Amino acid sequence: MSEKKKGKQKVVKEESDEEDDEEYRWWEAENAKGDGTVKWNTLEHNGVYFPPEYVPHNVKMKYDGKEVHLEPEAEEVATFYAAALNTEHVENPTFNENFFRDFKATLDNSDKNPPIEDFKKCDFTPILDHLEREKEKRKAMSKEEKQKLKEEKLQLEEKYGYCYLDGRKQKVGNFRIEPPSLFRGRGKHPKTGSLKLRVQPEQVTINIGKAAKVPEPPAGHSWNKVIHDNTVTWLATWKENVNENIKYVFLAANSTLKGQSDFKKFEKARELKDIVAKIRHDYNKDMTNKVTAIRQRATAMYFIDRLALRAGNEKKEGEEADTVGCCSLRFEHIRLEAGNTVHFDFLGKDSIRYQNTVTVDGQVFKNLKLFQRHKESDKDQLFDRVNTQELNKHLSSYMDGLTAKVFRTYNASHTFQEQLKNTPVSGSVNEKILAYNRANREVAILCNHQRTVSKTFDNQMNRIEDKIRALKYQKMRLKKTMLTLDPKLKKKRPELDEPESDLGEEWCEEYEKHLEEKEKDRLRKKFEKDNEKRKSEGKGPLSESELNEQLEEAEEKTKQLSKERKTGKMEVKKSQTVEKVEAQIEKVNERIKVVNLTKVEKEENKTTALGTSKINYIDPRISAAWCYKHDVPIDKIFNKSLRDKFKWAMEVDKNWKF
DNA sequence: CCTTGCGACTCAGAAACGTTTCC
DNA sequence: AGGAAACGTTTCTGAGTCGCAAG
Structure with a gap:
């Protein structure tokens, strides 16, 4: 249970952000599989990070329609529940019972509040509303504020995210002590909804090399124990209160x-x-x-x-x-x-x-x-x-x-x-x-x-299918173009005259209409933008009739598409040749293949x-x-x-x- | 001896977060 | 161009496995 060797230990170095020193290729070393018991000779680390203390928001929940004042300890628990209001957990009676039992235990009985005894009379929605407003605020933060938060996070990782094991820098996995919350078991867990308490430094045992500097516990606190066991790989451990399971801080993957x-x-x-x-x-x-x-x-x-x-x-x-x-x-x-x-x-x-x-x-x-x-x-x-x-x-x-x-x-x-x-x-x-x-x-x-299955799976699938149909539509037009360019092909290449699978008349019409709407949108936006530009240049606006003309053109185009599709007689540009169109078809085929592959994978991964x-x-x-x-x-x-x-x-x- | 609980580790899906793509 | 959706990655922590020691 002790270190076999007392290697010289370096003080935890300042991060040098440069390329890490020589990668240690352990798999080439003599004893690649390790001997099974001694896991390290020296171990240095900075301990664990505790979540910040709870900051009360003073938003009041309601009981029996009336606002009630909660002490911070109870307010925190009420807030955990409020945050779960939009989840299916709150439909689960076990979750509610366990929560309510633990919530009541946090209430201060000497309060002037009416006693909270009936879960059904509790209304946590004011707190949920508050949480949502906070979320909005966070979303609306300026770039600088977001950057600042990012840097603070980085600093934490710098300090706690790494350790030195046998002198080599290693990433730590979960250096954050799990914050308090409502326990969410999987499936029908009898303890779901129970209050998982805040972990105090007094519960945490630190495992570290004998020669290493022991990390300071948070001010005014002390560690449960500090041990030097080199037959295990964990850096810190504590016992969680809901299931009395032991939790560990391990190294990263x-x-x-x-x-x-x-x-x-x-x-x-x-x-x-x-x-x-x-x-x-x-x-x-x-x-x-x-x-x-x-x-x-x-x-x-x-x-x-x-x-x-x-x-x-x-x-x-x-x-x-x-x-x-x-x-x-x-x-x-x-x-x-x-x-x-x-x-x-x-x-x-x-x-x-x-x-x-x-x-x-x-x-x-x-x-x-x-x-x-x-x-x-x-x-x-x-x-x-x-x-x-x-x-x-x-x-x-x-x-x-x-x-x-x-x-x-x-x-x-x-x-x-x-x-x-x-x-x-x-x-x-x-x-x-x-x-x-x-x-x-x-x-x-x-x-x-x-x-x-993701909530939007069907939606995503439909979109992929539409994408494929759009490509098939393109292909259909190209095939008709080939036949228009060289009607003799109809006999030689009968497949060119065959309809595309999965492309119904109705869908085509809808698609053509969709193309028209898109084009019209584009034209309107362009018109507006052009006018703004003209305004800034001191010119008068373009006339509405000009826009209307263009919009009509788009409508004409739709009619044209529909007509071409039905008659098979395409309007062909002079530059187009059978060879060129053939190449275009090939390209579309390739794209159809690719999109089809993603469709198949998506389905199989559902x-x-x-x-x-x-x-x-x-x-x-x-x-x-x-x-x-x-x-x-x-x-x-x-x-x-x-x-x-x-x-x-x-x-x-x-x-x-x- | 068998049984039980504990300790330490791997494995597990969901949620959160960040990036890319699409409209 | 900019916002939302999709997608990929990371984080989180619960749920197993299995060895071992104590009773």
Whole structure:
């Protein structure tokens, strides 16, 4: 529990904004995976940042129609609730009950106010109005004011955002102590709406190198403890009051420490690759074991391996949302159907619904039926003789450090690498990226990474479709132009005479009208602007009739478009030739293709979140090798922070295999 | 020995924020 | 040209996993 070595420690240096000194290439060092216990030898940092004290606004809420005065402590809590008024939380009785219980506890009973006892009589809208006005004010701030705020933020990051670990500068992840708020659990969390209290320095433990200068707690305060434990990676910790969970300040994702454990994680998954066949063979054999516990374990392992389910630890009933993983599945979560079909329907991590219909091996199906025979209630555990500790203990007999979650990593990366084989070798960069994202999506679906559909999804989709139709409209006109230029083509190239799909008469008319309106708008604006200019030059305004003439022209143009569309006889400019128009069509075709690709991707991404698998499950070396092999710039698939996080993975050969 | 709770870490989606694109 | 919508990135913090020690 102490530092092995007392390295010389530098005083935390002034930031030199210049290029950082030599990048430390830990992955080239002797002991790239680290030895597992000692995480650092020296550690310097500036502690944590506490949110500013509450500043009362003195806007009064109403109780039973009358304004009430609240002491700052209560006002703050009322304000948290007011800020939630436009969210669905306030529709949730649990949220309201928990809030109201904690809110009442902050009220000063000696007050001259009437006692606040009935939640229904509370009216927080005056505070919400105030919050909205404040928001407006912030939006309307001058450039200078905004700049000032930005600089203050930067200064904070400068001070707390970095530490020195073994003398090397590293980014700190969450140096801000979490501000007080109303706890918002995911799903049906029994404690949602409870007051998460302000964290005091007296609750915070600092972990720092022995030789380093201990950061000052805020004036008038002291730290809970200062320790020097180099077997852990955190810089500070405290206990949160709602669930009594421990919170930590860790380093950022691009730090060497996190990079090393990422590397280790993927190497572990690659190790599994070599023995997965044996493990599969074994659990298939165990499917028919006489001992129920072993049969159950084999069946559970089948799910973990084939469906990438999470282990499924036990949860505290009544204190957390009711969610499950593999080992905690209950009979109510599966439905068996003839043909070895299993329907899964349960809430997983973050209360994300897992719905899947799978055709399983015959013996798996038989086992499930067998387990079912002994059930007394749907609420009973499917695998009542299996738990995660035991399952993981079994797994670790195959390989040091093998646990259920390694299967998720292994299967994700393996699936990804397999899916990438569908990359079109001679396709454009865009098409290759589409294939990459498709592979990514397969992994996200496997891991059930979901996101809520954006409110404007349908809107966005319609706009893309209109964009495609507009292009098709252009193409339709170009094709007609070709035929007008050379009527003989009608026979030679019958496709030129075919109507564009998805382009109804009605839509065309509307579109032509839309073009007309746009043009008219443009003309009116130009007219106004010209007049202003003339005025400033001391000239008289242009006559209205001039504008009206132009507007009429626009109307004429619409009629012309409509006529041309119906007769197929186009007015052709002298300079146009069949070849030129042909080239134009080609260009439009290209654009249609591109827009169609974005449409397809958007649709496929509607409820699937690609980020989590990209960040946590897919070995970045697969992506890097793919980029090199297919000549795709790496920044097309990894943004700045991902490139930074995955520095260690960027130097693989194009033939590297997971 | 098994069970339970704690501690430390990874993984998770939403919200906030900043930038680009579109009209 | 300028404001809104869309899009991409970052931040936030809750929710898991899993090892370990204590009972």
